[in-house]
Amino acid sequence: MPGAVDLAAEKFSALLVEEQGDRVVVLLNRPEVRNAMDQQMVDELHTVCAALEQNPKVLIIAGVEGVFASGADIAQLRERRRDDALQGINSTIFVRIAKLPMPVIAAVDGYCLGGGAELAYAADFRIGTPDVRIGNPETGLGILAAAGASWRLKELVGEPVAKQILLAGKVLGADEALAVNLITEIHSADALLGAAHSLADRIARQDPLAVRITKSVFHAPAEAHPLIDQLAQGILFESQAKFDRMQKFLDRNAAKKAAFSETADGK
Numbered sequence: 001m002p003g004a005v006d007l008a009a010e011k012f013s014a015l016l017v018e019e020q021g022d023r024v025v026v027l028l029n030r031p032e033v034r035n036a037m038d039q040q041m042v043d044e045l046h047t048v049c050a051a052l053e054q055n056p057k058v059l060i061i062a063g064v065e066g067v068f069a070s071g072a073d074i075a076q077l078r079e080r081r082r083d084d085a086l087q088g089i090n091s092t093i094f095v096r097i098a099k100l101p102m103p104v105i106a107a108v109d110g111y112c113l114g115g116g117a118e119l120a121y122a123a124d125f126r127i128g129t130p131d132v133r134i135g136n137p138e139t140g141l142g143i144l145a146a147a148g149a150s151w152r153l154k155e156l157v158g159e160p161v162a163k164q165i166l167l168a169g170k171v172l173g174a175d176e177a178l179a180v181n182l183i184t185e186i187h188s189a190d191a192l193l194g195a196a197h198s199l200a201d202r203i204a205r206q207d208p209l210a211v212r213i214t215k216s217v218f219h220a221p222a223e224a225h226p227l228i229d230q231l232a233q234g235i236l237f238e239s240q241a242k243f244d245r246m247q248k249f250l251d252r253n254a255a256k257k258a259a260f261s262e263t264a265d266g267k
Contacts, residue, residue: 005051014041016064017048023058023200024048025193028116034070035063037115042093049096056101056212058200061123062193066131068108069116090115090147094122098148098219101212103203107196108132109189113171118147121156124215125199127185128174129192134182135171157182207241 007019016027026048028035063069106123112134120126136145153162157180164170177183187195213232220228236242
């Protein structure tokens with residue numbers, strides 16, 4: 001068993017990491033290259049994932065200085081060869097992020113391209129600013145979007161739009177991305193992180209175990225249903241939170257009915 005990961009004790013350079021009670025905020029922090037993803041950033045994201053797999057919390061990912069991530073670091077990408085591609089350097093971390101126990105929120109501002117876009121696609125939620133520019137220009141560089149976009153994007157926006165992005169290099173602005181539900185909210189740059197925290201607050205009001213299990217069931221393959229739903233519900237039906245939360249709901253309704261009856265009797 002690997003030892004526990006203490007994010008506060010880790011030394012990060014490509015990321016700014018803040019751990020709070022029920023969430024972790026990660027800022028992609030390579031402003032000199034518009035937060036392009038390099039090996040160091042990938043390694044540091046693996047460290048964050050290790051911590052969140054051990055101690056599940058909501059993850060918020062954003063970028064510094066008005067940019068989410070302009071893509072993979074082209075200088076590094078230029079030197080990668082077949083064996084590097086077969087290692088799945090970026091796809092491995094994006095799959096790990098997508099499989100985190102609790103939801104992941106991508107707060108997207110400015111450029112969100114190539115590997116940066118694929119990171120956002122791996123999140124459960126994407127919110128953005130009016131300055132968002134999101135897409136996959138990989139074919140213009142002689143490669144393909146091989147870290148998730150070639151299959152995730154079709155699931156997110158449908159085949160016609162996905163082909164516009166992947167095959168024709170279309171980059172979506174904020175309104176276009178909102179129209180196809182690639183992002184679900186638009187906020188000013190100043191309000192973006194606050195909106196991400198508001199979404200995390202809404203998630204935090206749910207039962208954590210129910211959220212974790214629902215996320216797992218949601219992403220299960222089609223052939224696993226309905227059995228996986230029934231098994232998961234069986235687990236939750238035995239949880240103390242289910243009894244407590246349902247009793248609270250019943251008590252609240254009973255109090256409302258009693259208050260209504262008293263008001264009616266007083267007329």
